[in-house]
Amino acid sequence: MSAEQIIAIGATIPVNIDGIDIRVPLKTTILDAAKQLGIRIPTLCHHTDLCEGGLCRICVVDVEGKRTLQASCAYPITEPMKIKTSSAKVRKARKNILQLMLSKHAGDCMTCNRNQTCELQELAAEYGVTSYELGKVAHPQYTTDHSSLSVIRDNNKCILCRRCERTCAEIQGVHALVSANRGVETEIQTFMNQPLGDTTCINCGQCINRCPTGALQTVDATCDVWKAIDDPQKHVVIQTAPAPRAAIAECFGEAPGTPMTFEMNTALKRAGFDKVFDTNFTADLTILEEGTELIKRLYGALVQKDASVALPQFTSCSPGWIKYIEQFYPEYLPNVSSAKSPQQMFGALIKTYYAKLNGLDAKDIVSVSLMPCTAKKYECARPEMADSGFRDIDHVLTTRELGKLIREAGIELPKMPKSDFDEPFGSATGSGVIFGATGGVMESAIRTVVELVCGIQIEDLFAHANVIPVRGFEGVRYAELPIATVGDVPQILQNVVPSWDWLKGATLKVAICHGTANAKKVMDDIRAGGKFSQCHFIEFMACPGGCLGGGGQPIPTDIEIRGKRAEAIYAEDMAYTVRKSHLNDAVLRLYKDFLTDGIGGRKAHHLLHTTYTDQSSKPQI
Amino acid sequence: MQRISKDLLKQISDELIAQHGSPRSALIPILNRLRMDNVTPDATVMKMLAETLQIAPSAIYGVVSFYSFLDHRPKGKYVIRVCQTISCKMSSATEIADALKSELGIEFGQTTADGLVTLERTNCLGLCSEAPAMLVSETAHTKINTANVKDILKSIHKQMPAASN
Secondary structure, eight states, rough: OHHHHHTTTOOEEEEETTTTEEEEEOOOOOHHHHHHOOOOOOOOOOOOSSOOOOOOTTTTTEEEEEESOEEEGBBOSSSEEEEESSOHHEEEEEEHHHHHHHHOOOOGGGGGTTTTTTTHHHHHHHTTTOOOOOOOOOOOOOOOOOOOEEEEEOGGGOOOOOOOHHHHISSSSOOEEEESSSGHHHHEEGGGGGOGGGGSSOOOOOOHHSSSSSSSSEEOOOHHHHHHHHTTOEEEEEEOOOHHHGGGGGGGGGOTTOOOOHHHHHHHHHHTTTTEHHHTHHHHHHHHHHHHHHHHHHHHHHOOOOTTTTOOOOOOOOOHHHHHHEEEHHHGGGBBOOOOOOHOOOHHIIIIIIHHTOOOOOEEEEEEEESSOOOHHHHHTTTTOOOOOSSSSOEEEEHHHHHHHHHHHHHHGOOOOHHHOTTTTOOHHHHHGGGGGGGGGHHHHHHHHHIIHHHHOHHSSSGOOGGGGOOSSOOOEEEEOOOOOOOOOOOTTTTTTTTTGGGGEEEEEEEEEEEEHHHHHHHHHHHOOGGGOOOEEEEEEETGGGGOTEEEEEEOOOOOHHHHHHHHHHHHHOOSOOOOGGGGHHHHHHHHHSTTTTTTTTHHHHHHBBOOOOTTSSSOO | BBBOOOOHHHHHHHHHHHHHHHHHHHHHHHHHHHHTBBOOOOHHHHHHHHHHHTOHHHHHHHHHHHTTTTOOOOSSSSSEEOOOSHHHHTTTTHHHHHHHHHHHHTTTTOOOOTTTTTEESSSSSOOGGOOOOOETOOOOOOOOOHHHHHHHHHHHHHHHHSOOO
């Protein structure tokens, strides 16, 4: 019987692991089969998000009848077999493998950013390493690469598991990192070993999330933030994005998916931040600005027959995605919404609107943002992000860095009482919250567009306002939304369109993708004139799962952890009384008091919109 | 070292892709063809090739840096590769190596100032029974001694009186 036939009839194969009998489906790896029996085989190069490596050999097991030990992560079971996962031979081999890795691993755990979150350190503890039996490199062999605004590379700590290389190629399709040379000379490099900051790296930090050691680290801003907090002259504010709240509990040993939003507000205040704001405020603002831009584009293309209008419109919240399209598909930059990301909108408003309201001098404000994202560090340093007259965002802390900062402040986050966000920006809406998950921007946009255009309640179309068709973790998703009825143009949009009649009977076509390797699929389809070229609006997120799987989120990551974080985000959305961006009072007040020429108006354009740069001359395709 | 135009690279690529099935499968044959034509796969060539094959330049760089017969650094018109494996070592390969170094006035890994000869080491050529052995570009020389090292170098200079860079 062929392997395919066995799969077809769903047969299982009997195997014996460490004396225990179990039946597993054909092609189950020994690693997974053992897991079912509660046997944890150590791994380093293996990662469930990536293709099998079979490189590091730490997962070797003894298969009866095989001359050599076999890598269990890359051994699919195709016939009955007897396996020993921790015989003396296996243990000895693993110790030797570990010692070989340690002999080339030049680093000091005490001073390492990954102290206590390092998989190599964990294994050394597990296997009782007390000395470097095969030696240890005395001095660093490589210079640490600090050229990137987001990622630090320290090849001295690299164990050549190539998770970073596979992440960059398979999940992101960027190929910034590659194994160069051969044998003992193998090292992870960039194209021609250029500094990472000069390559096509999109700063997403996904490689950091999957690095088992400290070879890849985040550029750390905690020192700068402490310095600002400690300076009495500075008014230090922090805005917090939705995704870190659903994950920061993991830094304190809590289960993934434990939300800490309001505990974190208290912790931030106690740590010394003067004000704690909710980035969701500008997420709601994004929906109004970006949604209006979409309506203008549609009106231009469909009614005014303006051939220069670029459709579909692409979202612009994800800075990794922005760098990706600037480098790889610059001809489509006109399709990208000119709306800044929520972080940058907030940055521009804090040093203008907020400063004015509170009689503060913008130069005394230090604007910090808490993001799940390492690319935000790159985004905030872009020269155009200074519309307030100052650098709009001074420092970006990732979830991991904030975890560290809170810990250093001696604050036990999970034990904090809850407190709310500060005025004048308030708590925003559920729509802002779901920006943290893939499909969230699209769902928020649909909630608002349906209500403003159709004049009905979103709940009439989708139970509890949950736009299920755009949710999920599938890499690329597509949805259609027929506009059966239209209502009156609401007052806030009266300067944009005279009526909605032109949209009656139309079908809004949208798509969502996450992970830039998926973005590549969508972009190539658009280039070829395929299905996605017919879309009106497409959400692109650079990271798998959207922001909740961002490169600045707690380590480790896998699809299960990301699923839990998504659940936390959608639960938080459900808990809000107001769950639609256009009903955010603070946003409406902003237009009334400050951006007085309305949505998409001149003032809004100056502060809330941006431009993009063709970066295709970078070294890679 | 020869330069190559985008069009010629495309032509070579198309021919070898047709022969080998896919751009990825044709990558090594293309790089090998460039090597035979004395075209260095430097950063510019790798980027050009990446565009032609729709493969990331870094992936091409990974391949180029992996194989010792491929190099992104320019090499001499002739590459002499002296076998460093055991049988040749036991048959005076070290003396041959020293003779080459002193005759050429360069170390291993270097190229003569006139751009004519690059000196490298290689692992086993499978010519153990005729050790010591070395390659001069594509030609194997066996049972060499310090005397015929001079002859070999002379013939290189004769073939290429005015070396071009």
